[in-house]
Each structure stands twice: as C-alpha cells, then as structure tokens.
Amino acid sequence: MSELPQQLANGLILGAMYGLIAIGYTMVYGIVQLINFAHGEIFMVGGFGALSVYLALPTGTSLALALPVMLLGGIAVSVLVGIAAERFAYRPLRGAPRLAPLITAIGLSIALQQAIWKWYPDGKQARVFPQFKGHAFDILGATVQRGDIFVLIAAPACMIALGFFVAKTRSGRAMQATAQDPDTAKLMGINTDRIIVLAFAIGAAFAGVAAVAYGLRTGEVQFRMGFIMGLKAFTAAVLGGIGNIYGAMLGGVVLGIAEALATAYIEEIPGMQQFGGGAWKDVWAFVLLILVLLLRPQGLLGERVADRA
Amino acid sequence: MRHRSLLILTTAVTAGALTLSACGSRGDDNKSGEGKTTVVIGLDAPTTGELSALGLGIRNSAQLAVDNANKSGEVKGVTFKLEALDDKALPNVGQQNATKLAGDKDVLGIVGPLNSGVAQSMQQVSKQNNVTLISPANTTPDLTQGPDWKKNNRVRQFPTYFRTATTDEVQGAFDGQYAWEKMKVKKAYVIDDQKTYGVGLASSFKDQFSKLGGKIVGTEHVSPDDRDFKAVVSKVKSAKPDLVFYGGEYPASGPLSQQLKDGGVTVPLMGGDGMYSGDYIKLNKKAQGDYASSVGKPVEELPSAKKFIADYKAAGFKEAYEAYGGSTYDATWAVIQAVKQVVGDNGGKLPDDARKKVVDAMNKVTFDGVTGKVAFDKFGDTTNTMITAYQVDKGAWASRFSAEFKKFDKS
Numbered sequence: 001m002s003e004l005p006q007q008l009a010n011g012l013i014l015g016a017m018y019g020l021i022a023i024g025y026t027m028v029y030g031i032v033q034l035i036n037f038a039h040g041e042i043f044m045v046g047g048f049g050a051l052s053v054y055l056a057l058p059t060g061t062s063l064a065l066a067l068p069v070m071l072l073g074g075i076a077v078s079v080l081v082g083i084a085a086e087r088f089a090y091r092p093l094r095g096a097p098r099l100a101p102l103i104t105a106i107g108l109s110i111a112l113q114q115a116i117w118k119w120y121p122d123g124k125q126a127r128v129f130p131q132f133k134g135h136a137f138d139i140l141g142a143t144v145q146r147g148d149i150f151v152l153i154a155a156p157a158c159m160i161a162l163g164f165f166v167a168k169t170r171s172g173r174a175m176q177a178t179a180q181d182p183d184t185a186k187l188m189g190i191n192t193d194r195i196i197v198l199a200f201a202i203g204a205a206f207a208g209v210a211a212v213a214y215g216l217r218t219g220e221v222q223f224r225m226g227f228i229m230g231l232k233a234f235t236a237a238v239l240g241g242i243g244n245i246y247g248a249m250l251g252g253v254v255l256g257i258a259e260a261l262a263t264a265y266i267e268e269i270p271g272m273q274q275f276g277g278g279a280w281k282d283v284w285a286f287v288l289l290i291l292v293l294l295l296r297p298q299g300l301l302g303e304r305v306a307d308r309a
Numbered sequence: 310m311r312h313r314s315l316l317i318l319t320t321a322v323t324a325g326a327l328t329l330s331a332c333g334s335r336g337d338d339n340k341s342g343e344g345k346t347t348v349v350i351g352l353d354a355p356t357t358g359e360l361s362a363l364g365l366g367i368r369n370s371a372q373l374a375v376d377n378a379n380k381s382g383e384v385k386g387v388t389f390k391l392e393a394l395d396d397k398a399l400p401n402v403g404q405q406n407a408t409k410l411a412g413d414k415d416v417l418g419i420v421g422p423l424n425s426g427v428a429q430s431m432q433q434v435s436k437q438n439n440v441t442l443i444s445p446a447n448t449t450p451d452l453t454q455g456p457d458w459k460k461n462n463r464v465r466q467f468p469t470y471f472r473t474a475t476t477d478e479v480q481g482a483f484d485g486q487y488a489w490e491k492m493k494v495k496k497a498y499v500i501d502d503q504k505t506y507g508v509g510l511a512s513s514f515k516d517q518f519s520k521l522g523g524k525i526v527g528t529e530h531v532s533p534d535d536r537d538f539k540a541v542v543s544k545v546k547s548a549k550p551d552l553v554f555y556g557g558e559y560p561a562s563g564p565l566s567q568q569l570k571d572g573g574v575t576v577p578l579m580g581g582d583g584m585y586s587g588d589y590i591k592l593n594k595k596a597q598g599d600y601a602s603s604v605g606k607p608v609e610e611l612p613s614a615k616k617f618i619a620d621y622k623a624a625g626f627k628e629a630y631e632a633y634g635g636s637t638y639d640a641t642w643a644v645i646q647a648v649k650q651v652v653g654d655n656g657g658k659l660p661d662d663a664r665k666k667v668v669d670a671m672n673k674v675t676f677d678g679v680t681g682k683v684a685f686d687k688f689g690d691t692t693n694t695m696i697t698a699y700q701v702d703k704g705a706w707a708s709r710f711s712a713e714f715k716k717f718d719k720s
Binding site: 002003006010126128131145218220228282 | 357358359361362503528529530531532534535536537538539540541543544546547560563564567568571572573588591592593594
C-alpha cells in the first residue's frame with residue numbers, strides 16, 4: 001500500500017481539475033436547466049487562450065511571471081466564448097423545447113473544436129504548453145509536480161471566492177433567487193438575463209483556470225482535449241448533485257480519487273485482475289456514478305430545495 | 310424526475326453525435342487524360358489530427374514518387390496522378406476513402422494507411438474491388454498472416470494487400486532482444502494503448518524478452534486518448550523496472566514519458582515505430598535517453614536513399630518525411646513498377662483487367678528501393694526485415710543499432 005499517498009494525491013489533483021470544470025455545468029444547469037455540452041470546449045479554448053498569451057510574451061519570460069497573465073488570458077478567452085455562446089446560441093432558444101438548446105450545445109461544441117482545428121496555428125496537432133522547471137516537491141510521501149501546486153491552490157481559492165459570492169453578495173443572492181424561481185425573481189426586480197450571463201461567465205472563468213492547470217500538468221493543449229475532460233466534469237457534476245456548486249467540486253474530487261484508486265488497486269483484489277489498471281478506470285468511475293445515483297438519485301449533495309445556485 | 314430522463318436523453322444524443330461527427334467530406338474532381346493514359350494512385354493517411362506528422366510525411370513521399378515517375382517517363386504513355394485522402398486515423402473514414410478510390414476505375418493502387426486498425430477496415434474493400442492496397446507503415450501481423458500466426462498457422466488474408474513495413478512480430482521481438490542483449494535490461498514494465506498496433510507490439514516484446522530470461526514486472530493498459538497517466542506512473546514506480554516498454558503511438562507516449570520522469574521513474578521508455586517521430590521529442594521535454602525502434606535502416610545512412618533525401622529537399626515539402634518516408638516511396642514505386650510490368654506485357658497499353666494484372670505483378674515485383682531490396686513474400690509482407698533502434702539524444706533521434714531480424718520460419 002506504499003503508493004497510497006501518491007495515488008490519493010494523483011486523484012486529488014485530477015479531481016480538483018474536474019471540479020473546476022464541473023462548476024460550469026452545475027451553475028448553468030442550476031439556473032436555466034440546460035446542460036451546456038459546449039462547456040468542455042469553453043475549457044479547451046481557455047487553454048489555447050493562455051498559450052497564445054504565453055507565445056505573445058517575449059521569449060525567455062519566466063513561467064512564474066507569465067502565469068498570472070496567462071491565467072487572465074485563458075479566463076478572458078473562455079469567458080468571452082462562454083458569454084457569446086449564451087447570447088447568440090442559447091438566449092434565442094430560451095423558450096424553445098429543451099431538446100433544441102441541447103442539440104445547439106452539441107453543435108457548438110463541434111464548431112468550437114473545428115474552429116481551433118482549422119484556424120489556430122498548428123492547431124491540428126497537440127501544441128506544447130510551457131511547464132515549470134525544477135524538481136517536484138515531496139509532500140507527506142507523495143511526489144507533487146510544481147505545475148500541480150497551481151491547481152491545489154487555485155481550486156480551493158476559487159471555491160471560497162464563489163461560496164462568498166453566492167452567499168454574501170447582492171448578485172449572488174439574486175442568483176439563488178433566479179435558480180429557485182426565475183419568474184418570481186423577475187417580478188422582484190432581478191434582471192434574470194444578467195444573472196444568466198453571470199452564471200455562464202463564472203463557469204467559463206473556472207474552466208479557464210482548469211485549462212491552465214491542465215496545460216501545466218500534461219504539457220500540451222489540443223483541440224480535442226475538451227471532450228473527455230468535459231464528459232468527466234459533467235459526470236462529476238451529476239455525481240455531486242447537479243445544481244449544487246460544492247457538490248460539483250466534491251463530485252470531481254471523488255471521481256478523480258476513484259479513478260486513481262481503481263487504476264492502482266482493483267487488480268489486487270483476487271479474481272479481479274483483468275478488470276484493473278488504467279484501461280478500466282473509466283468503467284469503475286461510471287460504476288461509482290451508477291451506484292451513487294441508485295442510492296441517492298439527487299447526487300451526493302443534491303437537494304430538491306433552495307441551495308441550488 | 311424529468312431531470313433524469315433529460316440526462317438519459319442527453320447521453321443517447323451525445324453517443325449519436327460522436328458517431329456522426331466522424332463523417333468525412335467528399336471532394337470531387339474529375340480527371341481527363343486525353344491522349345495519354347492516366348493512372349491514379351490513391352493515398353490514404355491521417356494528414357490531419359494527432360498523427361499528421363507521420364501522415365503528411367507519407368503523403369509527401371508518395372507525391373515525390375509519382376512526380377519522379379512522371380518526370381523520368383518511367384512508364385511510357387502513362388501519366389501517374391496521386392489522389393490523397395485524409396483518414397484522420399479513423400477506421401470508418403479509411404473505409405469510406407477506400408470505397409471512394411475503388412469507385413474510380415483509373416485507380417490501380419492505393420498506398421496507405423498508416424494505422425493497422427484502419428487497414429483492417431480497408432482490406433475487404435480492396436479485395437472486393439481487386440485493387441492493390443500497399444501500406445508503408447502497417448505492422449500488425451494479422452493483416453497478412455491471419456489471427457493464428459502465433460500458432461504458426463499462417464494463412465494469407467487478402468490477395469490484394471501488401472506492405473513495405475515489416476511486422477510487429479519481428480519488430481517487437483527485435484525490441485525484446487535489443488533490451489536484453491544490448492541494454493542489459495533485466496526487468497521491464499509493459500504498457501500498451503489497447504489499439505491493434507500497440508497490443509501486438511507489446512505482446513511480441515513480452516514474448517521475446519521473457520523467453521530470453523527477462524522478467525516482466527508489470528503490465529498496464531491505457532487509453533490512447535488519455536493524457537493524464539499519473540496513476541499509472543505511480544504503479545510503475547513501485548514495480549521498479551529497468552525499462553518501460555510502450556506499445557502505442559507518440560501522442561500518448563510523449564506525455565507518458567514526461568510524466569514517468571516527473572514521477573520519479575528515471576529509466577528510459579522504449580517503443581516501436583509509432584513513437585519514432587520528431588513530434589515525440591517536441592511534445593516531451595524529458596525524452597532524452599528514450600528508445601524507439603523503426604522499420605528499415607535509417608534512410609540517412611543508406612546510400613540508396615541519398616537520391617530520395619535530395620529529391621525530397623528539392624521538392625520543397627513543408628513537412629519532414631518522418632518515419633515512413635522511405636517505405637512510402639518504395640510502396641508507391643512498387644505500384645508504379647507493377648503498372649510498368651502490366652503495360653509492358655500488353656504492348657504498351659493498359660489492359661482492360663488492369664487491376665487484377667497489377668495485383669499479380671505486385672507479387673513478383675523486385676527492385677532496389679530507398680530502404681533496400683523491395684519484394685514481397687507469399688503473405689504480401691516485405692522480405693526486408695531490417696529494424697533499427699534509435700535513442701533520443703540532444704533533442705533528436707540518433708540511430709544506435711540496425712539488424713536484420715529473422716527469428717521466424719515463414720515457409
């Protein structure tokens with residue numbers, strides 16, 4: 001069991017990334033009951049945004065200096081695309097049957113992928129993302145890369161900021177109200193259109209942060225990366241209880257740790273040897289999802305009441 | 310709960326969208342070749358997507374062969390034309406491309422594909438239409454010798470399929486032997502990507518390495534779309550191998566190698582020809598010391614390849630010829646030679662059953678190509694079993710050792 005701390009760390013880092021993306025699914029769903037399947041691609045363009053910023057900086061700029069600017073660039077691109085998607089793709093379909101925005105989301109997802117594929121310089125191949133130089137850190141028996149420290153700081157910071165925003169600020173409370181009952185909220189003088197844009201923007205900003213974390217971790221960004229990550233994050237959002245922001249982060253972390261532990265330990269269970277390893281990790285992640293949904297259909301933290309923003 | 314039915318619906322729609330998104334585009338251009346006969350050679354390779362570095366090298370090299378044949382008037386009265394299609398490394402697209410090419414009666418041969426998995430979907434089309442399919446890069450033994458090759462029960466699968474790349478049986482075994490004898494590795498950890506090519510290569514490596522006395526300290530399978538291998542890395546680390554062998558391609562093995570080294574696994578990663586690409590080094594800052602084998606001798610070291618390299622440079626292609634440039638040139642040239650034979654036998658004109666005659670001629674083709682002597686055995690495999698081991702040194706692949714590997718009796 002000597003690799004347990006390491007596998008937990010692996011899972012935690014991966015899960016924090018899933019969680020950051022899952023926030024976008026969960027917030028949008030909580031307010032407009034739309035599963036924004038283009039969110040994986042909003043994450044992806046954030047990665048390319050950050051990369052573009054890095055490439056625009058003078059060569060030789062140290063990554064530690066460049067990182068805040070890259071982060072801003074990634075967030076800006078993600079938020080821009082997220083808001084544009086809301087304004088031009090989803091808002092015209094606000095009153096339409098639910099299937100229409102869903103199909104639109106899938107179409108948008110393909111369109112964004114193809115746009116990067118076609119127009120980003122060398123976007124047809126994986127693009128190299130800058131990475132921190134230097135040795136990894138040893139924390140409680142687990143090796144943690146320098147790049148991974150970023151997500152370990154960014155994810156909790158983002159969650160605290162979001163929690164504060166939703167609970168304490170005027171806009172946050174307006175958001176909760178809109179999630180509970182959009183019509184009544186409107187009657188109370190809340191500009192629900194603005195709240196919806198805000199939900200898209202916050203989700204996209206988190207996706208931009210996640211994209212930078214992904215790039216630092218894997219050393220590359222590519223036009224297809226949003227698909228798998230988006231699907232996993234969506235799973236995390238459902239696992240944690242879709243509509244609940246803390247549930248999204250919890251779902252992400254649970255999913256990430258489940259994947260890491262499944263890779264490491266399933267094959268050590270007698271008779272399960274062929275069901276273990278990296279090949280089956282997704283299967284076990286989804287088995288977990290099914291089990292949770294069977295026992296708690298609303299997800300880990302999902303509730304049928306108020307706290308949905 | 311309406312939410313859940315929405316979720317189910319969403320899942321179904323996503324799955325459908327995934328299937329549909331793989332549809333290819335159809336560009337059509339009609340050809341006219343009055344006066345002179347035009348023979349079209351089809352080409353199928355992934356010219357976009359992750360494997361495009363290899364695919365573009367293949368396309369360019371085939372183009373070069375066609376241009377050279379036209380320039381020198383290799384076959385009198387015949388002008389060759391290359392029709393290159395992109396298969397995106399997807400089997401269903403490859404099949405569409407094969408069907409499209411086979412539908413054009415001027416197409417007498419198809420060069421490609423890169424991926425063994427794609428070849429499986431193209432072979433049947435090639436057989437039905439009697440059109441020669443020749444791959445410069447497929448290495449899975451099953452493609453020519455059938456699924457029972459391991460039991461030495463070898464049966465030719467498709468009379469129309471040939472290849473200028475030697476099989477994984479030879480390559481994986483070469484890797485196993487190289488690791489044991491030259492690298493003095495005692496313990497190896499084997500990872501594959503669950504694709505036709507990767508699994509075959511990894512299992513040939515495993516067989517040969519353990520037969521020689523090496524110990525396999527662990528095996529692992531990853532998904533070729535994965536980029537996060539940290540969980541696998543931790544497992545490899547606790548198994549303490551002297552070498553990690555990867556059966557698969559560079560888009561995944563680049564990040565894998567880097568994450569292995571980041572995670573404290575300091576031994577080299579070794580792979581096959583799917584890893585032997587300049588992009589592997591570009592994507593992986595810690596590639597130094599990693600190994601890859603590839604089919605044939607390094608073209609840079611072959612006297613027969615001097616002209617190819619010079620021509621390739623002169624033609625001004627934007628992309629490098631990569632791992633399969635030489636073998637693609639030879640594959641294309643083999644088709645041209647077969648056409649030459651057929652046209653010669655028919656008094657300088659293309660016969661009506663040209664496709665069938667080209668297939669027959671392919672079996673008998675021999676010439677000195679870029680990668681050495683080009684000829685095909687009774688399975689359609691190349692008779693050239695030269696393999697070379699390369700190692701990453703200062704940001705480039707350096708060749709370390711070449712040998713002809715003849716372990717298996719194919720009679």
